Amino acid sequence: MLSVLTVPEVGEYVSLPKILVMLVAATPWLYAAPWVAKDVKKVLANPYIWTSLTVGLPSLGILLWLLLGSYVVGLVLFAVLTLGAFGAYVFHRNGRVEPEKRVLTPGHLKKLMGTRRKRKVLAAVEKIKLYDHHNKIVHTPTEDAPEEIVTAYNLVQDLLYDMVYYRASEADLSPVGETTRVRYVIDGVAVEREAMESEASESIVQFLKPASGMDFQERRRPQSGKISIDIHGKQADITVATAGTTTGQRVQFRILQEAIRTDVEQLGMTPAVLKSIRSMLKQPPGLVIVAGRPQSGVTSTMYSLLRDQDAYTKHLVTLETKPALDLENVTQNSYTSPQELSSSLASALRRDPDVVMIDACPDQQVAQQIAQASGEKIILLGMQASESLVALARWIKLCGSQEAAMENLRGIVCQLLIRKLCETCREAYRPDPAVLAKANLSAGADEQFYRPPTGPTVDEKGRPIICEACQNSRYVGRTGVFEWMEINDEVRKLVVGRAPVQQIQSALRRNKMLYMTEQALEKVKQGLTSFQEVARVTQKEKK
Numbered sequence: 068m069l070s071v072l073t074v075p076e077v078g079e080y081v082s083l084p085k086i087l088v089m090l091v092a093a094t095p096w097l098y099a100a101p102w103v104a105k106d107v108k109k110v111l112a113n114p115y116i117w118t119s120l121t122v123g124l125p126s127l128g129i130l131l132w133l134l135l136g137s138y139v140v141g142l143v144l145f146a147v148l149t150l151g152a153f154g155a156y157v158f159h160r161n162g163r164v165e166p167e168k169r170v171l172t173p174g175h176l177k178k179l180m181g182t183r184r185k186r187k188v189l190a191a192v193e194k195i196k197l198y199d200h201h202n203k204i205v206h207t208p209t210e211d212a213p214e215e216i217v218t219a220y221n222l223v224q225d226l227l228y229d230m231v232y233y234r235a236s237e238a239d240l241s242p243v244g245e246t247t248r249v250r251y252v253i254d255g256v257a258v259e260r261e262a263m264e265s266e267a268s269e270s271i272v273q274f275l276k277p278a279s280g281m282d283f284q285e286r287r288r289p290q291s292g293k294i295s296i297d298i299h300g301k302q303a304d305i306t307v308a309t310a311g312t313t314t315g316q317r318v319q320f321r322i323l324q325e326a327i328r329t330d331v332e333q334l335g336m337t338p339a340v341l342k343s344i345r346s347m348l349k350q351p352p353g354l355v356i357v358a359g360r361p362q363s364g365v366t367s368t369m370y371s372l373l374r375d376q377d378a379y380t381k382h383l384v385t386l387e388t389k390p391a392l393d394l395e396n397v398t399q400n401s402y403t404s405p406q407e408l409s410s411s412l413a414s415a416l417r418r419d420p421d422v423v424m425i426d427a428c429p430d431q432q433v434a435q436q437i438a439q440a441s442g443e444k445i446i447l448l449g450m451q452a453s454e455s456l457v458a459l460a461r462w463i464k465l466c467g468s469q470e471a472a473m474e475n476l477r478g479i480v481c482q483l484l485i486r487k488l489c490e491t492c493r494e495a496y497r498p499d500p501a502v503l504a505k506a507n508l509s510a511g512a513d514e515q516f517y518r519p520p521t522g523p524t525v526d527e528k529g530r531p532i533i534c535e536a537c538q539n540s541r542y543v544g545r546t547g548v549f550e551w552m553e554i555n556d557e558v559r560k561l562v563v564g565r566a567p568v569q570q571i572q573s574a575l576r577r578n579k580m581l582y583m584t585e586q587a588l589e590k591v592k593q594g595l596t597s598f599q600e601v602a603r604v605t606q607k608e609k610k
């Protein structure tokens with residue numbers, strides 16, 4: 068009853084400054100109480116006791132403050148009750164956790180100040196234009212964007228910029244525990260890059276998922292999507308693929324920048340090879356097989372040979388699982404199964420084409436169709452093989468007999484891709500005659516070969532010397548090496564007569580055929596590539 072009797076007159080405490088002080092005093096409590104409600108679960112303290120204490124005691128303080136006659140005493144009471152409740156809670160919860168997880172300790176406060184200062188300088192930096200899967204630009208996060216968005220954006224920018232700088236066509240980020248392994252593919256060669264924290268690669272993945280059209284929440288199932296970037300003013304598509312692993316999400320990028328070349332003069336064929344293939348395609352009918360390992364440029368070569376035909380006067384047709392490029396004035400068909408290929412080929416042939424390009428031969432039925440059709444048309448057939456003799460054996464097996472295989476086969480071109488030496492930093496040298504002899508090469512006394520630089524890699528001050536043209540990868544771009552096996556009557560007769568392979572090889576040699584390694588060494592002689600590179604690609608071929 069006492070308190071009721073001492074209630075002051077209305078108006079005595081309802082002054083604006085007093086209310087403001089009250090609100091300011093109560094604000095920290097309004098933030099701290101929900102924090103306790105959450106934190107209590109993390110540290111496994113009793114939620115009922117601590118939420119009722121941290122809500123109840125300050126509430127009591129407010130009530131007393133309102134009811135007591137003295138405003139100042141009320142303020143002090145409120146402060147004591149509130150600080151007491153939260154102080155007790157902090158003391159209690161700090162006792163339950165490891166030292167680094169304690170709050171309001173000097174260390175914790177220092178860390179808070181640190182992140183606050185850091186947050187101020189953290190700004191999104193656009194290094195490269197980024198487009199989402201709808202080809203809409205991904206805007207740079209604004210200043211008030213959440214910190215993790217800005218961080219993720221910057222990480223994505225750094226990665227894409229780095230890939231472009233090093234001319235990587237692929238990147239692979241795979242988490243291995245705390246760190247993520249980063250690998251690039253540059254001119255077809257895998258290169259290890261500096262690892263990053265798994266947290267960083269995780270935020271890259273989570274940032275790019277919505278942009279590339281993937282499900283943000285799906286972390287296990289493999290997904291793929293697409294983004295685009297600007298490279299030297301040209302837009303390049305990047306496919307993004309993610310998959311959950313036991314240690315986190317793996318992400319792979321592939322830049323579809325290496326344009327498919329469709330000019331037969333630029334593929335890297337020697338003039339002799341080009342002339343021979345061209346004259347063959349001018350005299351129908353016949354079958355020409357284009358062979359190579361996966362991703363060795365077979366599609367480029369077939370497209371180029373097709374484009375070398377006059378598309379206005381000739382009817383050109385392709386049958387492909389997935390056309391890599393739209394070719395002007397060429398009828399391109401895609402198929403999904405051997406049966407579909409077989410029926411598409413039959414219907415294409417009924418329309419009387421001049422040249423038919425088929426990306427692969429899956430079975431004997433299609434092989435027999437091709438063998439027969441190449442008695443009337445020019446047919447270009449793609450095949451996976453590392454050398455033309457292997458491709459020949461594979462074709463015979465597909466057809467079922469030497470006779471069927473050889474009747475209309477005119478030649479097999481087999482190719483691989485070799486890296487071109489960087490013209491800025493390559494180093495001229497006189498080749499060792501003994502090494503040349505081993506490779507069946509002879510060189511004039513004044514002949515120069517080239518190789519990657521062997522000089523110092525740092526300057527007088529110990530700073531690394533970086534070649535601006537190749538970023539020290541020592542090679543820029545790739546060119547094709549072509550082995551051309553022309554099937555003349557002599558070779559045809561030997562194969563049909565089941566002659567030993569040495570006899571076939573001598574017949575090919577008499578017809579001036581150069582094998583893959585010899586063709587590659589021609590490029591060394593021209594200064595286009597190095598001995599080391601030839602050894603690398605030809606050894607890989609033999610594996």
Ligand SMILES: [Zn+2]
Pocket residue numbers: 489490491492493534535536537538539540541542
């Ligand atoms: Zn260079």
